[in-house]
Every structure is written in structure tokens, then in C-alpha cells.
Amino acid sequence: MVRFFRWLLFPFSILYALVVRFRNWAYDSGLFKSTSFNLPVVVIGNLSVGGTGKSPMTEYVLQLMKPYLKVAVLSRGYGRKTVGFRYVETDDTAKLVGDEPLQIKRKFPDSMVTVCEDRVWAIHNIQDEVDAVLLDDAYQHRKLKPRFSILLLDYESMQHPILPLPTGNFREPLRGSKRADVVVITKCPDELPVSIKSTLSERLRKYTSAPIFYTKIHYQQLQRVDGSLLENKTGMDRIALVVTGIAKPQPLLDYLQPQFKEIIHLAYRDHHSFSPTDLQKISQTFADIDTSEKIIITTEKDMQRLPPSFVEKHPLYFLPIEQVFLYDQAPAFDRIVKRAFAC
Structure with missing residues (x-):
């Protein structure tokens, strides 16, 4: 029933797609202003709504760059009950700063994590305190012109037609991948056949020449908030x-x-x-x-x-979950990202 209702909204999806296309053209042509910065600004984002693994990717990139640079994570802080700019602290609540920024701050307490709806203003505010800025979920924030963009597309969504909101779950069509510097297909099956990998790559090559990577989700051990692990038991008795x-x-x-x-x-x-x-x-x-x-x-x-x-x-x-690259692609991805952060 929900799916049927969403198809009834298809005319609005066409209108939405046209508005998105005009907006992107306006930024690409210079009609709308984009702000760039002297320090490295790296954006992680997606074309769809939620569920592509932005948090694991943000944590992966932050872990990769922490030994070399003071990197600040900047998020909108989706779901928080506050507005404006805030530094995230480990003893904050999700209502103050959002669940994903709080998770990142608690895992990386020595790193600066901030939230703000206006990402350009926030970078102006923190740029003298850090060497680089890493933004999650900012691929459509065109007021900001990043040095490097990492686009995430989840495997499941790539198995179906790409439909814009409200009929589908996409903020913009696949042509939006042309702005990406790398594309990562996330949440792939543990064993992804080369034939399917090639089909996905061919589909994306119509829109982007960026390197394409493939990752899967690796689940770690169940644990309590104090770090204690779940006791293993024989048999399925729980x-x-x-x-x-x-x-x-x-x-x-x-x-x-x-x-x-x-x-x-x-x-x-x-x-x-x-x-x-x-x-x-x-x-x-x-x-x-x-x-x-x-x-x-x-x-x-x-x-x-x-x-x-x-x-x-x-x-x-x-x-806890972490991102694992397939086809031994991690070293190549790491090299590209390190170059992107080079001052």
C-alpha cells in the first residue's frame, strides 16, 4: 500500500528531479555561489536517503588521517533538538548534538567533532584550529566547494531503478556522481562476483570517470557500553x-x-x-x-x-560495525585519500 501511494506521487518526483537538475546547473555554471577554503575539505555523502554507511566511512577516513593531521569532523547533527554551531563533547546527549556525531566523538575523543546546519560558516569558525575538515552527509551542500568528494552508493539500491523522491529514495539521479572524486559501493555481499562488479562499474561509467571501490560491512563482537563482551555459549539457547x-x-x-x-x-x-x-x-x-x-x-x-x-x-x-574493502582495494583507496588531505 505504501509503495502504491508513492507511485501516485510520481509527478512530484519528476518536478523534484527538474528542480535538483536546475540547482546543480546553477552551482556548476557559477550562477549560485560556492565557497572554497585553503585547508583540505573532504566531503562524504550519498545520492539516496540514509543507509549507505556514512558513519563507518567517516570513522575509517578519520582513523586513517589522525596520525598525520588534526582533522575536524563537521556534521549537520541530524535528529538533534538544538540549532546552530556546537562543539561535540563525550558527555553530550544525542538530543544536543545528534547520534552520529556523538558516536564519532566517543570513539575518537581526542578529535574535534562539531555540528552546524551552515557548513560554510562552521568551517570559517574552526579553520584556524585544525589542519583539515571532514564532512559527513554534505554531498548536496553545494554552497560548499570541497577539495575532495567521496560518494557512497549502497549495493542494494543499485539493484533497482534509481527513482527520485518522493516515489524513490534518491535525492538526485546517478548523473550526480560526476561530482565525485571516488565512488564507493557499500554493503556489498561478502562474496561479490566479478561479473556483478563489472556490471555495476559499467553502469556508473556512463556518468563518472572516478575510481570505483567496493566494501562490505564487518560486524564486530557484541559488547556492553563498558566494553565487556557477550559471553559465548554453546547452542542457540538465547x-x-x-x-x-x-x-x-x-x-x-x-x-x-x-x-x-x-x-x-x-x-x-x-x-x-x-x-x-x-x-x-x-x-x-x-x-x-x-x-x-x-x-x-x-x-x-x-x-x-x-x-x-x-x-x-x-x-x-x-x-559495532566497520567497513572492509573487497578485492584488496584498501591500499589504493588509502593512497587516494591521503593525497586529498595533503596540504
Whole structure:
């Protein structure tokens, strides 16, 4: 029913696509102004709405460059209840700064992480404090002219027609990939056949000559907020209540399913702010599971939005993820990114 309703909105998708095309032309032609900076400014983004793995890529690039430069991460801070410019601190809440910036700050406490809707103004504000700026989800922020752009396209979305909002999930069509300096196909299957890789590359080559890389998600060990790992048990004797507030939870569920006797899933929208009613529902659902062998599992991003009081009184574990390059492409990607940050 939802899909049918979205197809009814297809005329609006055509209008949306025309507006996006005019906007990009206006920036490309100089009719609209873009601001550039003397220090390296690297943008990570996508063409679709959510679920492409921007956070793992941001963390990967930050980890790569930390030994060489003082890199600031700048985010819009999607989902926060505040406005304007803020430095992110480890003891902030997701309501103040957004879940993804908070996650990055807690993993990289020595790095500057900031949030601001106006990315150009924010860079003006911090440029004297750092050597470079790394922006997540800013591919469509055309007021900023970055030195280097990393475009992410998730594997699943590339298996279907690319349709603009509101019928589809794309902010702009594939022709938008021409602005990218590298393209990364994310969330690929563990074993991606060369034939499919070639088909995807040929499809993108109609629009971009940028190097194309392929990555998959690697799930790490389940752990608590204090870093303790889940005790391994023989046999599938546990039931897991999985709580997600992310765009595409199915890959996580597919990964967890074989490891547990039963999976119970409570799904919320991406960046969902958990209310007292939500927390009560989660607690009651967990209490109603008729076994002592049970845990609650969430994502690392969702963990940032759960209050410490809730975390402390439940056997709550989160599942960190990292990005892994296929076809031994990591060294080539690393070299390109290091050149992009060279002052």
C-alpha cells in the first residue's frame, strides 16, 4: 500500500528531479555561489536517503588521517533538538548534538567533532584550529566547494531503478556522481562476483570517470557500553530482543538470526528519539520473554540515544560495525585519500 501511494506521487518526483537538475546547473555554471577554503575539505555523502554507511566511512577516513593531521569532523547533527554551531563533547546527549556525531566523538575523543546546519560558516569558525575538515552527509551542500568528494552508493539500491523522491529514495539521479572524486559501493555481499562488479562499474561509467571501490560491512563482537563482551555459549539457547532506529535494519537481522534461538524485533524510524513510552514498551517486551537466557541488542548508533539509566538496568549489548574493502582495494583507496588531505 505504501509503495502504491508513492507511485501516485510520481509527478512530484519528476518536478523534484527538474528542480535538483536546475540547482546543480546553477552551482556548476557559477550562477549560485560556492565557497572554497585553503585547508583540505573532504566531503562524504550519498545520492539516496540514509543507509549507505556514512558513519563507518567517516570513522575509517578519520582513523586513517589522525596520525598525520588534526582533522575536524563537521556534521549537520541530524535528529538533534538544538540549532546552530556546537562543539561535540563525550558527555553530550544525542538530543544536543545528534547520534552520529556523538558516536564519532566517543570513539575518537581526542578529535574535534562539531555540528552546524551552515557548513560554510562552521568551517570559517574552526579553520584556524585544525589542519583539515571532514564532512559527513554534505554531498548536496553545494554552497560548499570541497577539495575532495567521496560518494557512497549502497549495493542494494543499485539493484533497482534509481527513482527520485518522493516515489524513490534518491535525492538526485546517478548523473550526480560526476561530482565525485571516488565512488564507493557499500554493503556489498561478502562474496561479490566479478561479473556483478563489472556490471555495476559499467553502469556508473556512463556518468563518472572516478575510481570505483567496493566494501562490505564487518560486524564486530557484541559488547556492553563498558566494553565487556557477550559471553559465548554453546547452542542457540538465547532469545534476543533487537531494537533498531536505523534506515535499513534487515542486514543486521540477517546477521543475528543464525546466532540465536529467536529474534524479536522492535523497529523504529531512523534517528528515532526514544520516548519514556518507547522505553517502557522495550522493557515490557523484554520482561514478557519467558526465559532467563535473553538479552537486548541494538546498534552502536541507537546506543547513543538510549538514556544511561535504561542501559544500566538491562542486559543491553550493541554491535559495532566497520567497513572492509573487497578485492584488496584498501591500499589504493588509502593512497587516494591521503593525497586529498595533503596540504
